[in-house]
Amino acid sequence: MAAYIARRLLWAGFLMFVISCITFVIFSVLPSGDPAVARAGRSPSPELVEIIRVQLGLDKSKPEQFFNYIMDILPFVGGNGINFGFSFQNNTDVLPEILERLPVTIFLTTGAVLLWLSIGIPIGVLSAVKPGTWMDRLAMGIALLFISAPVYFLGLVAIFLFDDNIGKFPILPGNSAYGEATTAWGKAEAMIMPWCVLAAAFAAIYARFLRGNLIETLQEDYIRTARAKGLSERRVIFRHGVRAAITPIVTLLGLDIGILLGGAILTETVFNIPGIGRYAFNAINLSDLPVIQGTVLFGAFFIVMMSLIVDVLYAFIDPRVRY
Numbered sequence: 001m002a003a004y005i006a007r008r009l010l011w012a013g014f015l016m017f018v019i020s021c022i023t024f025v026i027f028s029v030l031p032s033g034d035p036a037v038a039r040a041g042r043s044p045s046p047e048l049v050e051i052i053r054v055q056l057g058l059d060k061s062k063p064e065q066f067f068n069y070i071m072d073i074l075p076f077v078g079g080n081g082i083n084f085g086f087s088f089q090n091n092t093d094v095l096p097e098i099l100e101r102l103p104v105t106i107f108l109t110t111g112a113v114l115l116w117l118s119i120g121i122p123i124g125v126l127s128a129v130k131p132g133t134w135m136d137r138l139a140m141g142i143a144l145l146f147i148s149a150p151v152y153f154l155g156l157v158a159i160f161l162f163d164d165n166i167g168k169f170p171i172l173p174g175n176s177a178y179g180e181a182t183t184a185w186g187k188a189e190a191m192i193m194p195w196c197v198l199a200a201a202f203a204a205i206y207a208r209f210l211r212g213n214l215i216e217t218l219q220e221d222y223i224r225t226a227r228a229k230g231l232s233e234r235r236v237i238f239r240h241g242v243r244a245a246i247t248p249i250v251t252l253l254g255l256d257i258g259i260l261l262g263g264a265i266l267t268e269t270v271f272n273i274p275g276i277g278r279y280a281f282n283a284i285n286l287s288d289l290p291v292i293q294g295t296v297l298f299g300a301f302f303i304v305m306m307s308l309i310v311d312v313l314y315a316f317i318d319p320r321v322r323y
Contacts, residue, residue, distance in 0.1 A: 008311060012304045019300045020073065024066050027293040073297065084297060085290035089283075094294035098276055104178075105275035108198065108267065109260040111191055113253070116199035116206060121249075123203070124210030125242060131215060140211070143204035155197045155270035162193060176272045194271045198264060202256060206249060213245035220244075247314060254310035255303060262299020 053059045057068060073084055084095040123143070127136040146154075161167050163174030173181075177190035217223065218241050226236045263277030272278070276295060283291035 005308075005312060008308050012308055015304050016297075016301060017070075020070060020297060021066075023293050023296050024069060027289045027296075028065060028069075029062055084294035087283075087288055087291050089286050089288040089291075094291055097279060097291070098294060098298055101274055101276050101279050102261075104273060105261060105263060105268070105277065107187070108191060108194060108264060108273060108275060109257060111188075111195040112198040112202070112260070112264075113257060115195050116203035117253075119199070120203035120206030121210060121246075124207040125214060125237070127207065127211040128214035128218065128245075129237060131211075136211075140208060143207050146200045146204040147208070149201070151197060151201060151266045152270050154200055155194075155267060158193050158197050159270070174271070178271065178273050194267050194273060197270075198260075198267045206252070209252065210242075210245060210249055213248060214241055217241050217245040250313055251310050254306040258303035258306035259299065261302040261306075263295055 050059075057065060060068070069085065084093070084098065086092075087094055087097070090097070123139050127139050130136055159167065159174045162169055162172045164170040164172060164177075165174060167174065172193045173190040174193060178187055178194075181187040181190045214237075218237070223236060223240060226240050227233075231239075261276075263275065263280050265277035265281050267273070268275045268277035269281045276298065280292060280295040282288075283295070
């Protein structure tokens with residue numbers, strides 16, 4: 001196991017380097033605009049633009065710029081520490097801005113994950129145990145409805161219906177409520193609607209996915225053997241069936257958590273939540289390429305790390321998996 005983890009860590013480092021190369025080419029080589037011109041303001045003089053280019057290091061060749069960028073994102077290497085680049089629009093390093101918003105994104109992601117797991121897994125198990133019943137058809141029909149509805153659409157509908165200022169049924173804090181909250185309870189209350197909106201589609205996907213896996217698993221020979229040995233149906237389903245059927249769910253969960261920790265852009269934008277996703281959305285509107293590049297790398301880091309954690313968990317969840 002230790003050798004496997006070491007190999008995966010090396011592979012994760014290589015993946016991050018490749019992703020860094022790709023993002024540098026996309027955001028620094030391909031764009032036709034000059035960040036120095038955007039930083040200088042309207043109708044800048046050529047002298048001012050050249051001074052800004054020198055200050056930002058844009059006068060150097062692309063290989064030199066890439067080398068300097070790699071030095072900025074490697075720990076204990078860059079002269080000024082890790083900063084993930086420099087925002088030309090805000091005059092700030094990118095990483096401190098991301099870390100300032102990270103707790104908000106973690107709070108949003110954690111609540112949504114707990115909510116969609118507590119809803120999706122029981123519904124998936126119930127539908128698999130009683131396939132073809134009215135309960136199964138109703139649950140899968142509702143799941144299909146939520147899968148088909150985009151997050152931004154559900155968010156706007158939820159605000160229209162339940163926002164305590166403009167909603168038809170004003171029962172929950174809505175848009176901008178998180179930024180106005182001053183206490184921990186107030187922030188948690190402001191997250192109820194974003195949690196529900198973000199968890200809706202995920203809960204539906206997990207319910208349908210687990211249902212299909214569990215129905216297939218319950219047809220396996222070792223399940224019939226367990227029943228023939230006289231084990232209770234509850235023990236057969238949860239101890240043997242769900243444990244094997246849930247393995248692909250763990251992979252899906254790890255990737256989803258990694259993606260959301262990189263920024264739930266749609267949810268944070270609709271509900272005006274000051275997280276990483278909102279930060280990236282503002283950077284896109286301002287064409288702040290270093291910020292976009294930094295948030296992409298930060299999201300890639302979480303996805304790679306969660307993938308590694310999921311692979312390690314496989315051996316403990318499913319006894320058939322051995323490294």
